[in-house]
Amino acid sequence: SNRTKAETILVIGLGRFGSSVASSLVRMGHEVLGVDENAAIVQDAASQLTHVVQADCANPESLRQIGIGDFKTVVIAIGGDLEASILTALAVIEAGVPTIWAKANNERHGKILKSIGVKNVVYPEARMGQMVAHILTGKMMDFVDLDNDFAMVKTRAPHDLVGKTLEQAKVRQEYGVTIVGIKRSGEDFTYAQANTVVQKDDLLIVLGETQLVERFASRT
Ligand code: ADP
Numbered sequence: 001s002n003r004t005k006a007e008t009i010l011v012i013g014l015g016r017f018g019s020s021v022a023s024s025l026v027r028m029g030h031e032v033l034g035v036d037e038n039a040a041i042v043q044d045a046a047s048q049l050t051h052v053v054q055a056d057c058a059n060p061e062s063l064r065q066i067g068i069g070d071f072k073t074v075v076i077a078i079g080g081d082l083e084a085s086i087l088t089a090l091a092v093i094e095a096g097v098p099t100i101w102a103k104a105n106n107e108r109h110g111k112i113l114k115s116i117g118v119k120n121v122v123y124p125e126a127r128m129g130q131m132v133a134h135i136l137t138g139k140m141m142d143f144v145d146l147d148n149d150f151a152m153v154k155t156r157a158p159h160d161l162v163g164k165t166l167e168q169a170k171v172r173q174e175y176g177v178t179i180v181g182i183k184r185s186g187e188d189f190t191y192a193q194a195n196t197v198v199q200k201d202d203l204l205i206v207l208g209e210t211q212l213v214e215r216f217a218s219r220t
Contacts, residue, residue, distance in 0.1 A: 060094065
C-alpha cells in the first residue's frame with residue numbers, strides 16, 4: 001500500500017479471528033470498518049477499531065447500506081455459522097468486491113466458498129495446529145505455510161549435510177527442497193550459495209513442498 005492513505009478494509013464478523021485481523025490491520029495503519037450482527041460484540045470492538053457497524057451482512061441490502069461498492073478488500077471472518085458465511089460471501093461477490101478473503105472452519109466449508117468464487121480461503125485453526133505440531137516436535141523452529149502445499153521452515157542442518165557445500169550435497173536433487181538462507185551461531189542469516197559449506201548447528205531456511213520440507217527437517 002502507499003503512504004498517502006491506506007484503503008479501508010471491511011472486516012465482517014468480529015469473533016476471535018475477525019477481531020484479530022481487524023486490530024492487526026489498524027496497527028499496520030489501515031482504516032478498517034468492522035461489522036458484526038451482534039450488538040454486544042460491536043460495542044466491545046468499538047474501543048479498538050475506529051469504525052464499527054452492527055449489520056447482518058448476509059443481507060445484500062444491509063451490505064449496500066454500509067457502502068459495499070466502495071470496498072476493494074473484504075475479509076469474511078464468519079466460521080461457525082456456515083449459512084451466514086456462505087450467504088455473506090455470495091452477497092459480497094455479487095456486489096463486485098475485487099479482493100475477498102474468507103475464513104473456513106473446515107475443508108468442506110472452504111470448498112463451498114471456493115466454488116462460489118472466493119479466491120482466498122484461509123483455515124486458521126488447521127494452519128495453527130500444523131504449525132504447533134511442527135514446532136513442538138523440535139524439528140522446526142518456524143514454519144510458514146505459503147500455500148496449500150508449499151512451505152518455508154527454519155530448521156537445524158541435517159547431519160548428512162555437514163561439511164559439504166550445498167552443491168556437493170545436491171540438496172535440490174536429493175531432497176527436492178531449496179535452501180535459501182543459512183545462519184552460523186552468533187552470525188546473521190545470509191543467502192545460501194552453491195559454495196556455502198554447511199556446518200554443525202547451522203540454521204537453515206528451507207523452501208519447498210510441505211511434505212518435502214517436513215521430510216528434510218525430520219532428518220536433523
Ligand atoms: P471465531 O471462531 O473467529 O470467533 P465465529 O464464527 O465464532 O469466529 O464468529 C463469527 C462472528 O461473526 C460472530 O461474532 C458473529 O456474531 C458474526 N456474524 C455471524 N453471522 C453474521 C452476519 N450474517 N453478519 C455479520 N456478522 C455475523
